[in-house]
Amino acid sequence: MEIHTDIYLGDSKDQLARLAVDSVDLIVTSPPYADQRKDTYGGIHHDKYVEWFLPISGQLLRVLKPTGTFILNIKEKVVDGERSTYVMELIIAMRKQGWLWTEEFIWHKKNSYPGKWPNRFRDSWERLLQFNKNRHFNMYQEEVMVPMGDWAKARLKKLSDTDKIRDTSKVGSGFGKNISNWIDRGKAYPTNVLHLATECNNKNHSAAFPEELPEWFIKLFTKRLDTVLDPFMGSGTTLMVANKMQRHSIGIDIVPEYCDMVKQQLRPIELYLL
Numbered sequence: 001m002e003i004h005t006d007i008y009l010g011d012s013k014d015q016l017a018r019l020a021v022d023s024v025d026l027i028v029t030s031p032p033y034a035d036q037r038k039d040t041y042g043g044i045h046h047d048k049y050v051e052w053f054l055p056i057s058g059q060l061l062r063v064l065k066p067t068g069t070f071i072l073n074i075k076e077k078v079v080d081g082e083r084s085t086y087v088m089e090l091i092i093a094m095r096k097q098g099w100l101w102t103e104e105f106i107w108h109k110k111n112s113y114p115g116k117w118p119n120r121f122r123d124s125w126e127r128l129l130q131f132n133k134n135r136h137f138n139m140y141q142e143e144v145m146v147p148m149g150d151w152a153k154a155r156l157k158k159l160s161d162t163d164k165i166r167d168t169s170k171v172g173s174g175f176g177k178n179i180s181n182w183i184d185r186g187k188a189y190p191t192n193v194l195h196l197a198t199e200c201n202n203k204n205h206s207a208a209f210p211e212e213l214p215e216w217f218i219k220l221f222t223k224r225l226d227t228v229l230d231p232f233m234g235s236g237t238t239l240m241v242a243n244k245m246q247r248h249s250i251g252i253d254i255v256p257e258y259c260d261m262v263k264q265q266l267r268p269i270e271l272y273l274l
């Protein structure tokens with residue numbers, strides 16, 4: 001069985017035009033954040049970020065299948081003592097562009113560096129925004145279930161009366177819970193918070209994903225032989241993981257060295273799978 005990997009060198013805005021309409025099952029990506037890492041690959045001013053990103057998200061909307069999902073890793077920085085609002089402005093602009101903003105996951109960076117700031121604490125999380133084209137999209141929740149663990153031992157030992165019947169949601173969501181249903185079950189669904197360490201040292205890139213991050217979303221939103229795209233691939237973490245999980249992958253980066261590096265690293269994996 002052959003797993004395809006396509007790597008394109010250039011600006012995503014232009015390169016994405018080469019991909020077919022409705023051809024991608026999952027997009028997982030971390031674009032440069034506003035004004036960040038200027039020395040490495042050029043920052044975009046936070047006032048110009050939405051204007052810069054919209055042509056790219058327009059192309060992503062075109063190439064994503066109607067059943068597909070787009071996961072965008074992003075975090076607003078502090079400008080003049082205030083959090084910049086460009087991420088919020090981007091969400092609103094993307095909704096106008098035709099995207100549904102379906103969910104927001106939090107990446108809790110378990111090992112972020114300690115530090116001291118006069119008016120804030122250590123930043124240890126980033127946003128993982130989920131966008132879709134439709135309300136009904138492919139999602140394989142059983143693939144990311146977690147062991148019940150200690151929560152079950154402590155919580156299920158002392159069931160209250162409301163725990164034993166279906167308890168109508170107090171927030172009017174229409175969903176209730178019957179906690180006793182979970183007795184004797186080995187696994188539960190996870191929350192929308194991902195507790196993952198950051199990863200920089202063992203990759204030739206200053207802002208690489210930990211492998212578990214694309215892995216979790218690839219499990220949740222794709223099946224074997226589906227296609228995963230990272231339009232800002234950097235060191236190619238998304239592509240490597242997709243490849244190992246037997247998904248086709250497409251990567252784009254504007255820096256030639258990253259494209260060469262990813263091609264070199266992917267070669268042995270591709271040969272192994274052929």
Ligand SMILES: C[S@@+](CC[C@H](N)C(=O)[O-])C[C@H]1O[C@@H](n2cnc3c(N)ncnc32)[C@H](O)[C@@H]1O
Pocket residue numbers: 010011012013029030031032041205207208209231232233234235236237238252253254255258
């Ligand atoms: C935050 S890094 C991605 C890191 C990646 N997730 C990894 O695991 O290594 C963003 C990448 O986007 C690339 N980039 C910046 N502007 C771009 C553009 N207009 N088109 C394509 N790639 C771009 C940079 O070269 C950089 O490698």
